[in-house]
């Protein structure tokens with residue numbers, strides 16, 4: 442091999458390496474879109490979104506509704522009456538059969554420092570038909586209020602279904618813009634996956650729980666008509682020993698019932714549901730999750746029992762992101778990632794949605810599970826069995842956006858932008874789902890980011906069957 446040939450070979454290698462480096466550098470993008478640098482104020486108490494319905498003891502904050510069982514044939518209807526318990530009945534009927542049935546609510550109250558809640562009603566309506574529109578009514582006489590919901594189709598591998606995604610919503614003008622954008626999005630979310638940090642009532646003096654009430658009034662216009670699937674965030678902890686409030690999650694647990702027992706969980710902070718072609722696992726970042734804890738134990742058996750032939754799309758909701766390249770809250774999800782990421786890869790979770798960081802970010806399919814303290818392997822690598830991690834903590838609360846990002850953008854980060862917005866996860870069939878992210882200041886149909894996701898289970902089955910040929 443002569444010197445001239447070696448030099449040409451070296452030049453080719455150099456050009457090749459430069460091209461590869463350029464491709465890697467272009468793998469992830471940081472949006473150049475710049476939001477105005479203002480904090481979003483909470484909407485004033487006399488805003489129309491906080492108006493209470495007229496009439497003595499009229500039911501309000503009706504709903505949130507949420508899924509009431511594991512498979513989608515029950516709905517929990519929750520509402521509050523301010524003055525006295527009133528009726529604990531919810532009557533309901535399906536649109537093709539006008540015979541009214543009724544379900545009974547349990548009625549609870551709680552105190553928080555100097556605040557006393559209204560009468561909180563939770564009624565579970567069971568044995569509903571799949572894929573059916575139901576009307577329901579709460580309240581008495583002239584304060585009766587009527588709403589409706591549509592039950593999901595029977596779980597099955599190719600059932601299309603569209604989920605919305607919102608996190609860290611709060612009750613500012615931007616919160617209102619985000620919710621309006623979600624409502625008017627032509628992709629029409631059928632159920633909302635909420636990734637934690639709801640009202641931000643804890644930001645007020647003495648954790649003013651009256652701001653839990655205003656938040657309930659604010660979301661009713663959507664949450665009364667489609668189920669919001671709840672995840673607890675750090676703003677739900679409400680742990681204030683100096684005020685004598687030593688039971689974490691007290692307002693959240695009283696106000697938001699979830700069907701945790703149906704999935705064998707012992708706490709409303711972690712549970713699962715099946716809905717159409719999706720299996721959704723909700724985790725709690727702020728409850729014990731180390732080895733031997735109840736959450737850990739539950740998740741061990743939970744992941745094993747998911748039947749991807751019925752519900753191909755395996756989705757995890759958790760408040761604190763396990764991958765985030767923003768400076769704020771950097772590495773906060775690391776302990777949970779170290780513990781649970783190997784399971785997400787093993788069980789081929791499709792996507793992990795998180796909030797907490799008030800911005801948007803989508804990862805590549807990567808994993809970082811090889812490290813064992815002595816081998817030095819602690820860098821995320823491309824991994825086709827791994828989920829995509831999406832941070833959607835940009836609902837629009839009073840703390841504003843986080844804009845400071847780690848630099849350079851890590852190669853695992855596919856797209857990031859500090860803007861308020863919501864997401865849509867649109868399942869087409871067992872192999873394909875589409876994710877879109879929408880800023881809350883563009884036209885309703887405009888997507889600021891989007892990606893097609895290929896199902897991890899059915900993709901591998903397809904690969905295996907091709908390999909067998």
Ligand SMILES: [Fe+2]
Pocket residue numbers: 609638674675676760796797798
């Ligand atoms: Fe948070």
